[in-house]
Amino acid sequence: MATIYEVSKLAGVSLATVSRVMNKNAKVSEKTTIKVEDAMKALAYRPNSIAQSLASSRSNSVGVLVSELHGPFFGQMMAGIESELRAAGKHVIITTGHSEEDKEKDGIEFLFSRNCDALIIHVEAVSDEYLIELCKGKVPIYLMSRHVDDLVDNCISLNNELGGYLATKALIDLGHKDIAYIAGPQFKADASARLNGHKRALAEQNIPFYESLLYIGDFKETGGSEGLKHFIDKKVSFSAIVCSNDEMASGSMKYAREHGFSLPDDLSIMGFDNVNFANYLYPKLTTIDNPVHEMGRMSAKLVLQNVYKVKDLNIQHIFSPTLISRKSMAKFQP
Amino acid sequence: MATIYEVSKLAGVSLATVSRVMNKNAKVSEKTTIKVEDAMKALAYRPNSIAQSLASSRSNSVGVLVSELHGPFFGQMMAGIESELRAAGKHVIITTGHSEEDKEKDGIEFLFSRNCDALIIHVEAVSDEYLIELCKGKVPIYLMSRHVDDLVDNCISLNNELGGYLATKALIDLGHKDIAYIAGPQFKADASARLNGHKRALAEQNIPFYESLLYIGDFKETGGSEGLKHFIDKKVSFSAIVCSNDEMASGSMKYAREHGFSLPDDLSIMGFDNVNFANYLYPKLTTIDNPVHEMGRMSAKLVLQNVYKVKDLNIQHIFSPTLISRKSMAKFQP
DNA sequence: TTGTAGGCGTTATCAG
């Protein structure tokens, strides 16, 4: 591989000049520019990005930490991040945290050790305090799908409260009043915000909120089936159920079908997230769209703007969920 | 950030010695080892991986090219690769090729420019010849889920023919004889191998293969629905259908249900790949497991062995698919 | 076993 030195020799100029034409950051006469460019072509010169990094203390890489590499949610997110960054010539180092505190911290450490220029992280287990401390460090950190009050400028998040509101509102609009709710683990900010939205929608229509119609699930399929079972066992009456993510909705659907419900007539089911398989469920799941892909792109833009000084990027920190109407809900019939 | 130089001063030894205890590649007396380690701790020293790379011409990074970042298939694959490599302290740079020749080549170029020690690529659009040429270069290349005869040692692939065989065999075992087949694009080696397996299973039981029971789809949901429509329109008779991937199986299921079939009694459906949503379909899809996660791990091991000289790794180049029985098939009833 | 010194390929600061 040719080096900058050989290029300079062939072009009859100094190292510095070659560097200048590469980086276009200083005036070089047109004549020498051409000489240098010819020499680069002749030698099929490719800059060594590692040497560049060492000299400039810029790795042009951004670290990404997600909970899992598989799963529809993170796939969309990474796709958004990668496409945006790659287009800017930056590369992405991806690793996982598995939603466990130790592993998340470990992953962040790992990315630090790789000299990333910035980190985009989606963490669930780690505390707000830890993150606040983390952001005081030298490497800029951006939080995906998490809102920390003291760190608003570094956050890209979804208005989960609004999502929760929309979900329940859609059911109310169909005439439902007895609406069961399967929430996610309440220590997760997303989960509790969604529940708050649910309560607001009820309150707005003067429908009381009953604890007996609330079940705290685990955001997994089993949480959905167990939740529905719980309500049935308790003999509470309800005509609709909102599950605070699609996984749980699928669990509820399965359980409902196995126990003789005809969907959606006997029971209306609402999901949340609009993951890929929501469209494959039967009946197709009505849900709340979580624009993770867009949010991924946005986090990348945030990095581009703040770290790589790209101008004129339109930054948006908070995203709004939208209702995706499909086939899993029916009008309330007394 | 402390450098090796400061560590050496504090420990009262030379640079070289510090380097040696870091890399454990030369004898250092226990006494000095301890001195150095203490100094490293005291200074919270972290080696600068970029400087290491420049000096050793090893980046400890491996480039991964997949078609898409989202989608169940690639998620599993990347998860396998990343976990294995991360455990070995290597990191993964991921980019995408979108199944288009130009973009795939571009992605590979991009990874080269990042000084990866090796590449693991899943390419679909690029030719065998191109790959053969590519493998002559300096950077070792490994192919995921693709078999090129001249490159066997660099390939990790699935025995697709066997998968196709197993799929059809399972249906035959249930008494079916008129088995329709929706294949994938035949320029894809996977797709044609699967079809060959189908034919072998038929031949083995002296069941003739009819062109009228073959439809070439696109490996997407629409291919499945269009395929089924095609067979129905042609008024050929069949009691079962094998779709050469799960996407198409879901399309067929949807179309079948919308056209009055009761599943699985009126029509048995078989998929291929066992992607995540296969389990969410209704009825749950019987399919052929494609162990992508394991294959991902294996490709990482291959890199570990060949590039990073890790010993005693059990390398397996060809993986066998297995039948996953669920609820989408029924016994043939005349 | 330990130290010395010359790179690795660029960038960036000064002069000129």
Added chain:
DNA sequence: CTGATAACGCCTACAA
């Protein structure tokens, strides 16, 4: 506008 030259932080013969 251009050219020397000193970093950047570490690895690795070669010596001692």
